[in-house]
Amino acid sequence: MSITKLLQIQYPIFQGAMAQISHYQLAAAVSEAGGLGIIASGGMTGEQLREEIRELRKLTDKPFGVNIMLMMKNIKDIVTVIIEEKVPVVTTGAGTPKHIMPYLKEAGIKVIPVIASVKHAQKMEEFGVDAVIAEGSEAGGHIGETNTMALIPQIVDAVSIPVIAAGGVADGRGLAAAIALGAQGVQMGTVFLASEECPISPAYKEAILAASDTATAVTGRIAGAPVRCIRNEMTDHYIELEQKGTNREELEEITIGSLSKAVYEGDTVHGSMMSGQIAGLVKDIKPCKSILESIVKQAQERLQDIRLELGE
Structure with a gap:
């Protein structure tokens, strides 16, 4: 069926x-x-x-x-x-x-x-x-x-x-x-x-519209819990610390509440703007x-x- x-x-x-x-x-x-x-x-x-x-x-x-x-x-x-x-x-x-x-x-x-x-x-x-x-x-x-x-x-x-x-x-x-x-x-x-x-916040929507084919980044690969988001200051900082071997507890501190920051507050710098690689097609x-x-x-x-x- x-x-x-x-x-x-x-x-x-x-x-x-x-x-x-x-x-x-x-x-x-x-x-x-x-x-x-x-x-x-x-x-x-x-x-x-x-x-x-x-x-x-x-x-x-x-x-x-x-x-x-x-x-x-x-x-x-x-x-x-x-x-x-x-x-x-x-x-x-x-x-x-x-x-x-x-x-x-x-x-x-x-x-x-x-x-x-x-x-x-x-x-x-x-x-x-x-x-x-x-x-x-x-x-x-x-x-x-x-x-x-x-x-x-x-x-x-x-x-x-x-x-x-x-x-x-x-x-x-x-x-x-x-x-x-x-x-x-x-x-x-x-x-x-x-x-x-x-x-979601207008700022989050605008970030989707502005995204290119290379706009996303994946955090958490090393820890075995990969998450794809639009790249920003938060994701860059997370990946930098992750590559240095920072422990999971410290990394989690960076992401606590980050989704809410993007969704409700429109924080596109420290918020977690989850998005697929296909965002570049959304205009x-x-x-x-x-x-x-x-x-x-x-x-x-x-x-x-x-x-x-x-x-x-």
């Missing part, structure tokens, strides 16, 4: 669950426009998530998802709220959903983990998930090691469930490429940072509806061009 039929959405486009960013305003706009909007529950209490879900439903009656960061200590509360509020789709990250799968599946919830390797995709299929989001290293935020172009076809060949491609996608060409690689759709985060409905602030429609139209045109180029 195709991912659009499985989730009852119009377009095979997921909005990435970005911590402190993917709230109901953004998720509702993406779902209403035909994609799958996703609320990021990381850092929320159960009741805060409940309020987010109810606010989203005031704006749309279309399918949406909630992302669970599996390292959170209040997983039980989050899962309870998700089941009580009858959330149709759950995506997961930062761990294995094995221990919560029985509760979610019993409630009829579709479960789609974010993974970054063939091994993890196969393990998730064994657990009975409905699909996987395969995220390449081009993505913003926490990343794996393999790039999207290499990762997607290997995972498509290794599992029988639908694969959603993430990392390095910001337009219809990326969607067409993902489909050509065997994925059934894409998940995008960076492009939605520049949407009208995204609740305008648009409504989510326009973003989705233009991506789908361009993908359809590009796939048709490919057919003509191949002589079909």
Whole structure:
């Protein structure tokens, strides 16, 4: 079954669950426009998530998802709220959903983990998930090691469930490429940072618009916890100390609260502006509806061009 039929959405486009960013305003706009909007529950209490879900439903009656960061200590509360509020789709990250799968599946919830390797995709299929989001290293935020172009076809060949491609996608060409690689759709985060409905500071949005192809940097590689952000004074300082062998505790002091600084305060010097390498393609602030429609139209045109180029 195709991912659009499985989730009852119009377009095979997921909005990435970005911590402190993917709230109901953004998720509702993406779902209403035909994609799958996703609320990021990381850092929320159960009741805060409940309020987010109810606010989203005031704006749309279309399918949406909630992302669970599996390292959170209040997983039980989050899962309870998700089941009580009858959330149709759950995506997961930062761990294995094995221990919560029985509760979610019993409630009829579709479960789609974010993974970054063939091994993890196969393990998730064994657990009975409905699909996987395969995220390449081009993505913003926490990343794996393999790039999207290499990762997607290997995972498509290794599992029988639908694969959603993430990392390095910001337009219809990326969607067409993902489909050509065997994925059934894409998940995008960076492009939605520049949407009208995204609740981040104007300065953060302007940093996305001003980004070039080489604007991002990855911190935390040495410690084994790589995070991709737009390069600024904070990332340069972090990488300099990291290369000198500074211990993890001192490095963490630099990043504590840095995401909030970027999202809420517009601090583009010391804030953590998570972004994918594809930011250089994002040139305008648009409504989510326009973003989705233009991506789908361009993908359809590009796939048709490919057919003509191949002589079909």
